[in-house]
Amino acid sequence: MARIVFIGAGDVELTRRVLSALMLAPALRGELEVVLHDDDPGRLATAGTLVRALDAEAGAEAKIRSVFDRRQALEGADFVVAHLDVGGFEATLRDFEIPHRYGLRQTIGDTIGIGGVFRGLRTIPVLVELAAQMAEVCPQAWLLSLSDPMAMAGQAVHEATGFERFAGLCHAVCDTHAYLADLVGRDEDEITFLSAGLNHQSFVLRFEADGRSLYPELDAVIAADAQLRRHVRVELYRTFGRFPTMSSEHAAEYVPWIMRHPEETARLGVPVEEYLRRVGQSLHLYEETRRALSAGHKLLIRWQHQEPAAAMILALLTGEEKEIYVNVANRGLIGNLPAQACVEVPALVGAAGVRPRAVGDLPVQLAALNRTFLNVVELTVRAVLDGERAHVYRAAMLDPNTAATLPLPAIEALCDELIEAHGDLLPAAVRR
Numbered sequence: 001m002a003r004i005v006f007i008g009a010g011d012v013e014l015t016r017r018v019l020s021a022l023m024l025a026p027a028l029r030g031e032l033e034v035v036l037h038d039d040d041p042g043r044l045a046t047a048g049t050l051v052r053a054l055d056a057e058a059g060a061e062a063k064i065r066s067v068f069d070r071r072q073a074l075e076g077a078d079f080v081v082a083h084l085d086v087g088g089f090e091a092t093l094r095d096f097e098i099p100h101r102y103g104l105r106q107t108i109g110d111t112i113g114i115g116g117v118f119r120g121l122r123t124i125p126v127l128v129e130l131a132a133q134m135a136e137v138c139p140q141a142w143l144l145s146l147s148d149p150m151a152m153a154g155q156a157v158h159e160a161t162g163f164e165r166f167a168g169l170c171h172a173v174c175d176t177h178a179y180l181a182d183l184v185g186r187d188e189d190e191i192t193f194l195s196a197g198l199n200h201q202s203f204v205l206r207f208e209a210d211g212r213s214l215y216p217e218l219d220a221v222i223a224a225d226a227q228l229r230r231h232v233r234v235e236l237y238r239t240f241g242r243f244p245t246m247s248s249e250h251a252a253e254y255v256p257w258i259m260r261h262p263e264e265t266a267r268l269g270v271p272v273e274e275y276l277r278r279v280g281q282s283l284h285l286y287e288e289t290r291r292a293l294s295a296g297h298k299l300l301i302r303w304q305h306q307e308p309a310a311a312m313i314l315a316l317l318t319g320e321e322k323e324i325y326v327n328v329a330n331r332g333l334i335g336n337l338p339a340q341a342c343v344e345v346p347a348l349v350g351a352a353g354v355r356p357r358a359v360g361d362l363p364v365q366l367a368a369l370n371r372t373f374l375n376v377v378e379l380t381v382r383a384v385l386d387g388e389r390a391h392v393y394r395a396a397m398l399d400p401n402t403a404a405t406l407p408l409p410a411i412e413a414l415c416d417e418l419i420e421a422h423g424d425l426l427p428a429a430v431r432r
Contacts, residue, residue, distance in 0.1 A: 001033045001063065002317055003076050005141075007130060008083035009036035009066075010043025012050050012289050013282065014146065018081060019051060020301035021310035023060035027318050032062040037073040044068065046286070049293050057300040070133070077138040079316075081309050082130060084147040086122040087425045089279055094421045095119065096273055102414050104405050105259045107249045108275045110148040111200045112376055114402050115275075117395045118418050120152040120380040122425045127153045128384075131163040142316070142354075144169055144309045149380075150199040150327050151373070154342030156381045158329045167354065168327030168342065169308035170199055176245040178305070180207060183228075184217045194346065195245055196334055196359040199327050201254060201373050202344045203242040203366050205359070218243070232258065232268050240365050249274045254373060256404035312349055321350030328356050335361040341374055372400060387429025392419070 004022070009015050015036075022028055034051055038044040048066040055062045067073035074080065085092075095115040096106060109115020131143055143166045147153055150168040157166050173195045181188040186209060194206035207214045222228050222238070229235070232248035236255070244251055252258040252270045259265065265272060292299055306314075308324055315322040323346050330343045333356055337343060347356040362370065379395035382388060396402050396411050406414065419431060 001031050002028070002313070003033040003035060003078050004313065005035040005037065005073050005077040005080045006047070006083075007037050007070065007073070007080060008085065008147075009047040009051075010038035010040050011083050011085070011282075012043070012047055013285050014083055014307075015047055016050060016054065016289070016299060017301060017304065018307045018310045019054055020058075020304070021306050022313060023054055023058035023062065023300070024302065025314055025318075028060065028314075030061040031317075032060060034062050034064045035073050035077070036064070036066045037068070037070055041068065043286075046290055046293070050289060050299065053293060054300050057298055070130075071137060074134060074137045074141075077134070077141040079142050079144060079313050080130070080134060080138070082127065082143060082145050082147055084123050084126055086119075086126050087422065089283065091122060091422060091425060092119075092275065092279055094418065096276055098417055098421060099414060100273070102406060102410055104402060104414070105265070105272050106275070106401070107253050107259070107270060107272060109253070110275060111150070111250070112373055112401075113253045113399055114396055114414065114418070116149045116152075117376065117380050117392065117399065118422060118426075120149045120377075121384060121392065121427065121430060122422065123147055123149065123153055124156045124381065124384045125427055128156055128160045131157045131161045131166065135161060135163050139165075141165065142167065142312075144312060145327075146170070146309060148200075149377075151342045151377045152380050154199075154327050154329070155340060155377060156385060158342070159340065159381065160385055166328070167312065167347075168199060168344075169312065170325070170327070170344070171305070171308055172200060172245045172247075173202055173325040173344065174305060174308070176204065176243065180204065180214075180218065180243060183221050184214050186214070194359065195325065196343070196345050196362065197245070197366065198337075198341070198370050198373055198377075199344045200246045200250060201370060202245040202325075203240075203362070204245065205242060205362070207243070230268055232270060235268065240369065241363065242366060253401045254369070256400040259401045260405040312354075315349040316353070319351035321348055321352075323347070324349050326354065326356060333358050334367075336364070336367040337362070337370055338374065338378075341377070383430055384427055387427060389419075389430050389432065392430060 192208045237243045326347045375398040383391035
């Protein structure tokens, strides 16, 4: 049996999406062992009830266990699907409320920005510890991380542990491909795509059908739609020449020209503090899932774009080759980004394992945008791995949105207040 361990199984909606795809796969009937782990006993119990209900509905005949001790949960794992939210809603709220008092506005704040820096400071130590534990307990297992900030956490895992069987997985690239196909009125299967860059800041390098670029067709669609032209990602495409994979609300905080200007956020329809609404929605979904389980409702998701984690597990188990976008150590996959960076590229996954594709150099303007992002990534990683509090300040000072909004003394004061507020969730060396 394939043993799949969920770390952070209490995110029941994500657990539901991944396991729906796996339990509906005919090749895995009677072949799945699911081990659930979460630090919250109540959420772990809910996850266990959910997964048993999915199994019964799908007829998957899976073996299911809930294990509160993480090391015990990892024993014998073939795949570890990790979704970490260190500090939960309260920590996220602090990431938004404290900067708000300084006049610093954010939208998502989980990957870049002051929120991304502090989520990184909380998440990196836990994911590094998990990878190190896997190197001891289940060294042949794949660590499939669905945790943000992915570029920071992925680089830290590689540098701190040397654990090679790591892949960060995100649906942003696939969602963008589907979105572009819809805009030009074509089926996705007709189109050849190639995207690459960093998680939440990749770019569609090839967008072709019948041997020709579809970008002219996209340009015509944009020219005919005034509302579409007011999307941040469309504005970035028109400025930098390739379509970005991050959503418009997220893209706004990767650059210095938007968030500090209320007239720009209004013109471009940027939803300030959007992530707090999403977290609230997630809490609501959790309670809805509990009520649905109590009422005996069906919860298996039968029609969906397959979650990347499920797609990767299926390809490796069945040998049926599939292209999946992964976040892995660069090592020359993108020529003009640093070797140690965690980059997002397509990989062929199947019987031969996971084979990331070298895409060469990015267009120089796109690599420049990525390197701006990587300044924040590198300094946050170094703050954790080197135990250097000064790097926290420097990461914030080089963040595009923070730097465009606040002077240096205010940035340092903001970081000090956030460090104090997050307390034991942060590495001890950073707190000193």
